Amino acid sequence: MAADDEALPVFLKEIADDPRVTIRRSEPPLKDAKCVVYWMQRAQRGLDNPALDLAIRIGNELDLPVLAFFSAISNYPHANLRHYAFLNQGLKDIEDDLAVRNVEFIVRRPPNNSLEKLLAEAGAAMLIGDESPCREPERWRKVLAKRLDMPFWTVDADVVVPSALFPKHQYMLHIMRPKLLAEMPKYLVATPLVKAQRGWERPRGFESFNVTGDVTEGWKTLDRSVMPVDSFTGGTRAALRRLEYFVAHGLADYARQRNHPEIDGTSMLSPYLHFGHISPVTIALACEDAVREGMATGAARDAYFNELIGWRELSVNFVKYVPDYDSIECAPEWAQKTLLEHAGDRRDPEYTLEQLERAQTHDELWNAAQTQMLKTGWMHNYLRMYWAKKILEWAPNPALAWEWAVILNDKYELDGRDPNGYQGIAWALGGVHDRPWFDRQIFGTVRYMSGASTGKKFDSKRYIARVMATAPDLWQR
Template structure:
């Protein structure tokens, strides 16, 4: 390792940014030959602040960067549908990493352990990304305790790093002013730091080639849910989808976003979930449309309110609430009202299997469930209705929450995400919402009736599209 004058301060400056968390401190190993970026959440090379930090550190240390991806068969609640999308994305990572001059090594279970890889490539420093969900956070902590080299993680998949807020918020309008204050600093075009040292290992480093065969023979992988034909994974598909969205539907977003029967939203949530695209890339593309006058400031604001506002409020909810995936996350008012109404007669009681198979008496709900099972995605308006009905049709709110999480995580390509837990919490236990008027079953939690929902858009068309 070449140590230039003033290096420690430069590295310290890098590590002290709000987006970076030093999980294991200390100086990079003097005998190190590279900086390793352990890619887990932000599966992209373009607009990836974690990779940028790794490259900047490498440049300061005079070292190249190699990206390491460890493919395990049992990522919590993931199945073939998710893995298929993920693995498609790794092909783009390989292509883009080569173009950018950083290494990329994928290893599959059982040869996927990070520690031997770090030793083999003689890593000086390990950089990772952030994920607020329980297991990935636990893995990062466990790793930091075991490692013999410095380990930093970078909050790469939000516009404003979560550490800036340091807490969750009760309601969206409480969060909005805090968020607005930060946007001039963080809502800026993504950087793309050029690596000064190319990855050229002395000897070949074993790894598997990203491609469709990657999942063959991967034992222990849940193959019960088939891949979706409606979405192709990867950064390249995500950027193409972003271009399609900004050239047409974005202009009508304000109105069309509440019409599940038309494709009026970005449909980028699977890509954002897998980190195939960064939120900054999306936000800047939308800002640019407003700057050239193709969309109004109101449309821009409405879209960014979803992409940054609601999305990052959800991240803070998960980061600061360890019960995010059970009804235990309910605020006291919601817990009280739902408990009081627990014994109310339900209009219908369906089993988990009836719900999963879309066998209810409500065609609109069945259509939404089918959209999710068949395509791996459901329109936002229908997600709200879908979850509210599960609360009405199950024996108690704890079970409603559990079943909604199970179905959402199993079938949605964007499931297993802070947005999903916050969305379900909003619908079932009134999270980020205020008490409404007292009704049977839902109590003070905002209700959503089939009759009024179906009047707000062409429900018959949506039903035909999904029930055939």
């Protein structure tokens, strides 16, 4: 939707042209209002958050305070206790970082978590939101845009290069990369920490949840079967500590170490990126600093940026433009055809979803990868590829394999339910962003990974021993 040029204040007209911004309702800010509201969903942080920055800028221009609202909903698709515990740990950091910026943090839980009610109670002039390309949150934004009676703008806050600069699906990373690289100097820049000039006085009785409490308390329908993990602590502080460690100890040798699941050679920042506890810009700028200070080479940084910005932003692009991103329907024509031609091939062995979930296969390496995910909420990238391809090999058919991979990934990974996951599964099972290889059983021309050769590319015995040492009691097998 375009900005209504005639009626908008000049400063808003300028902002309206920013490719990071989507105008969902374009009318001017409401008159006689009391604040600007930032509806925080995806970008759960008070630092390096372009959506928050925009809300503060607009508040300052309108001489209004800013309020950040987080609605903790109990029925987020496929979220369970493990995910909510991580989210919960992040809330205090958000509150603290917002306080430094003179922004009040309001958290509400069902049944009193209606955004529209909050907007009315607070007397909002305008609503700013953040963005996620996934189906459900985008649907909520669309529904809301129809129902609201005030301007509603959203900001693409969790990518380096705004995703709107790519108006259609990019079929290969090598096609997208040159444009990403060309735009990066413009967007990979530090933003000043701007504070709200006007503070918000919370009216007496204005409800907000104490962020140190258990946000899931009393939620009867929440899946509590997947336990929180102590391998990751949620929040911006923990994310920044992990980043600092990675830049000091992992970045320089990232290109080599990233293919060695037996050591911790990657940044392990994906859960923090998923929950928006840290911005990809913060991470990338820390890497730039490390190169400037001689701690890593430009080549090491580029290898890391290829994942952090290249593959990650290709995943956002994929989910944004391919409606069936989490099922076999999203595979390119050649892949659907070849998988169908091989759908009748004998699966030997063939496993049930329950056997896979419980890590009860004949393949020790696969079981260890599944165990790593079950126990720590994270799996190494090299094994995620292997893990998904074996599900294709052992499930009764490719459509079911896809469904099972999505179910398991979203249920157990802390970083699950993310564009990266849907893209990763689509790459592994359906040749998305890949090319056809040699024809073989079950896979057709979709790229294959054999256990024997995968296990030889790194110290798989050490990996298995490490994982199993952390999970001796798994399912009492």
